[in-house]
Amino acid sequence: MIPQRMKDYLSDSLPEHVWKTRLIKEGPHCYMEFGPLDVDRLQRLGIKVDRLGPRLVACMWNDESPLEIGGYLVVDNLAMGAPSMGGTRMLPDITPDIIHNLARGMTLKNAAADLPFGGGKSGIVSNPDLSTEDRHEVIKGFGRLLNRYRDIYIPGPDVGTNDADMKTFAIENGLNNVVSKPADMGGNRIDELGGAANGVVVATKALLEHLPRLRQLPQFKSMEIPKPQEMDVLIQGFGAVGAHVARIFHDYNPDDCPVIKGISDATGYLFSKNGLPWEELFDMWKSHGVVTEQYFHDQIMHQCRPEDDCTVFSNSANNLLTESAFCLVPASPVFNYLDVDAATKPSMTVDRMGRWQIIVEGANTYSPNPARKADRRRMERHVYRDKGTLIATDYLVNSGGVIYAAHERIIPTPDHLLIPQERLGNEQAGNEWLKQHEEEFAALSEKRRKAAVDKLETVIRRNMEELIDGLCKDHDSLPCEIAEQISVSRIASMEKSRTARDVMADSPTIEVDKNMTEAAQILVDIDSPMVCVVSEKGKLIGIVTNWDITRAMALKLPMDSPLTKVMTADVITAGPDATILDCIRILENNEISAMPVVEDNKVLGVISGDILARRTLFRMLQTMI
Numbered sequence: 001m002i003p004q005r006m007k008d009y010l011s012d013s014l015p016e017h018v019w020k021t022r023l024i025k026e027g028p029h030c031y032m033e034f035g036p037l038d039v040d041r042l043q044r045l046g047i048k049v050d051r052l053g054p055r056l057v058a059c060m061w062n063d064e065s066p067l068e069i070g071g072y073l074v075v076d077n078l079a080m081g082a083p084s085m086g087g088t089r090m091l092p093d094i095t096p097d098i099i100h101n102l103a104r105g106m107t108l109k110n111a112a113a114d115l116p117f118g119g120g121k122s123g124i125v126s127n128p129d130l131s132t133e134d135r136h137e138v139i140k141g142f143g144r145l146l147n148r149y150r151d152i153y154i155p156g157p158d159v160g161t162n163d164a165d166m167k168t169f170a171i172e173n174g175l176n177n178v179v180s181k182p183a184d185m186g187g188n189r190i191d192e193l194g195g196a197a198n199g200v201v202v203a204t205k206a207l208l209e210h211l212p213r214l215r216q217l218p219q220f221k222s223m224e225i226p227k228p229q230e231m232d233v234l235i236q237g238f239g240a241v242g243a244h245v246a247r248i249f250h251d252y253n254p255d256d257c258p259v260i261k262g263i264s265d266a267t268g269y270l271f272s273k274n275g276l277p278w279e280e281l282f283d284m285w286k287s288h289g290v291v292t293e294q295y296f297h298d299q300i301m302h303q304c305r306p307e308d309d310c311t312v313f314s315n316s317a318n319n320l321l322t323e324s325a326f327c328l329v330p331a332s333p334v335f336n337y338l339d340v341d342a343a344t345k346p347s348m349t350v351d352r353m354g355r356w357q358i359i360v361e362g363a364n365t366y367s368p369n370p371a372r373k374a375d376r377r378r379m380e381r382h383v384y385r386d387k388g389t390l391i392a393t394d395y396l397v398n399s400g401g402v403i404y405a406a407h408e409r410i411i412p413t414p415d416h417l418l419i420p421q422e423r424l425g426n427e428q429a430g431n432e433w434l435k436q437h438e439e440e441f442a443a444l445s446e447k448r449r450k451a452a453v454d455k456l457e458t459v460i461r462r463n464m465e466e467l468i469d470g471l472c473k474d475h476d477s478l479p480c481e482i483a484e485q486i487s488v489s490r491i492a493s494m495e496k497s498r499t500a501r502d503v504m505a506d507s508p509t510i511e512v513d514k515n516m517t518e519a520a521q522i523l524v525d526i527d528s529p530m531v532c533v534v535s536e537k538g539k540l541i542g543i544v545t546n547w548d549i550t551r552a553m554a555l556k557l558p559m560d561s562p563l564t565k566v567m568t569a570d571v572i573t574a575g576p577d578a579t580i581l582d583c584i585r586i587l588e589n590n591e592i593s594a595m596p597v598v599e600d601n602k603v604l605g606v607i608s609g610d611i612l613a614r615r616t617l618f619r620m621l622q623t624m625i
Helices: 004-013 016-022 039-044 096-112 132-149 163-173 195-216 242-252 278-288 292-301 317-322 370-386 400-410 427-436 438-473 479-497 516-525 546-554 580-589 609-615 618-622
Strands: 023-026 029-034 056-062 070-077 084-091 118-125 153-157 232-236 259-265 268-271 312-314 327-330 358-360 390-392 509-511 530-534 540-545 594-599 602-608
Touching: 004 056, 016 023, 016 029, 029 132, 056 096, 056 132, 070 084, 070 096, 070 132, 084 096, 084 132, 084 163, 084 400, 096 118, 096 400, 096 479, 118 132, 118 153, 132 153, 132 163, 153 163, 153 400, 163 427, 195 242, 195 327, 195 358, 195 390, 195 400, 195 438, 232 242, 232 317, 242 259, 242 278, 259 292, 259 317, 268 292, 268 317, 278 292, 292 312, 370 390, 370 479, 390 438, 390 479, 400 438, 427 438, 438 479, 479 580, 509 516, 516 530, 516 540, 516 546, 530 594, 530 602, 540 546, 540 594, 580 594, 580 602, 580 609, 594 609, 602 609
Parallel strands: 084 118, 084 153, 232 259, 232 327, 327 358, 358 390, 509 530
Antiparallel strands: 023 029, 029 056, 056 070, 070 118, 259 268, 268 312, 530 540, 594 602
16 A cells, blocks of 8 residues: 555645546556656655756555555656666655655766766655564565666665665566675675775875865965874764774775764764774674764773773764864765754754864765755855865765665676576575575675775765866865766766767658558557658658648648648758757757658657657756757
8 A cells, every 4th residue: 555654745745636647557556757847746746857857756656565565766867877876765754855855966976976877766655663574575565666667777775775675676676677785696785895985985085185285275275184094083973884984994094094083873972082992883883783872881981991081972963063173974864964054953053063174975965955055055155165174075975885886787797697587576586596606696796896996996086186176276166066067067978978869769650652641640649749751661751740730631631631742841850870969959940849860761760859858958958059
């Protein structure tokens, strides 16, 4: 059945007639889909269509399950390539606009990481703390709902889901249709390896190398840059990202490991000017999930402490952000860890924040919502310009996880290792298959890991260099603006290189000896802007559009008139290798809405303004003409 919260939200947001006209049923599975032309309906769902997307918003649920199984999928765009890639979040209060925010972040993150995948995200409307059996059924059921979109979306883990859940998805939908799988599937297991955290560490190391150039800006002219081993760090959110940040800082180069001065989690925060025992805390996190309060009770309250141990604990986790250090790593899953206005309920307001030189965002903080973007710019004006704190934007630095995940597609599972079709959906049979090929999957996993680490080092270091370059070249820009320019420029470059062949739709054809009635019937039966008239040898002779039929009726031509009297013979066409920009120019310069795509006078497909709007970043490309 549809989750009650989801039903209430959609009922309040969408009129009854939308449910009736948009509902798609595939057995027990129900879907409502919206595209970039559904501006008003998406607005009702809290989503503003802009030049980047979204490409698809889907609301879906199982109508016959005794459990509540349902949620949302947003494919923001496919400019960098198809399919899109992004995690599946599982929380009871998820809404389409939240998933869109995350999907947009993935669009920018995948572009910043120079990955050939679009940006997408999905969300299960459910409490992740279900019984083991019910949770498994919900995950499996949602995987079956996602199967409809396997060509344009690949899920991975996110808040509320994990690598084991991805194994369930993979057994349902196939090994190449899920990322961040366990090692026994050849996966790169983001959570276990700390992919996102690895990106944060690489970004921090790279920033230390490039920071001296910022001294040309007035707010950084007196900035003191420590040696790596003298740098002190605060980690807000000692969890799946934050805990691994502490570990990887040490693993990356034990001799240059910074001092972890403070951490926070759901139970409070710990701070020590001499540094915290990160190894002990990491092991405690692996065992218990949260550490600060337990460490306080076990190691501070009830143990004899050395005189020089000045570790403090507070059960107010957000107050970690009043402490000072060279580097702050926000790794707690909150959008606004800092703001000028307390009304937005940030973790901390800028008037109370500690003194930091750099902020390296491990958590996802980006939002396409105009109000949130305005809040972000306002915060950066105070923090970056007034206080002289550099902010490395989330999707430029925390893309390590998606880089790890992407290599499960970049290096695909060999055909001979794919779970056979007849075993998909059967957990016992799927697990038996994995066991039979255990060694090969382990070798594949290691091959993918090594490739991901190399890619991560390259692209995140480049991102940090480009961020500093952009800020030095334009002293009035904010870090968030330079970060968006970096990602959008890569998206635009990819979009400009796409061709008519990449986006065209199938075009119906009709032989020249047919009549107007037959052409009109094709236009009615098939959702196409035109039907192409061809010779016996398949050569293009003309086109018939709705306008041609209307003109013939106005001239009172008989319905059995030959097509030569109805069709437009002087046809404007595009070649399959014409760029999307070329196609837009041809349509606009000739004031037409559609044209055939032709090669050697043979019809390959059709391009129209509607197809371009649905399948490309039409608004962005129009600004480039």
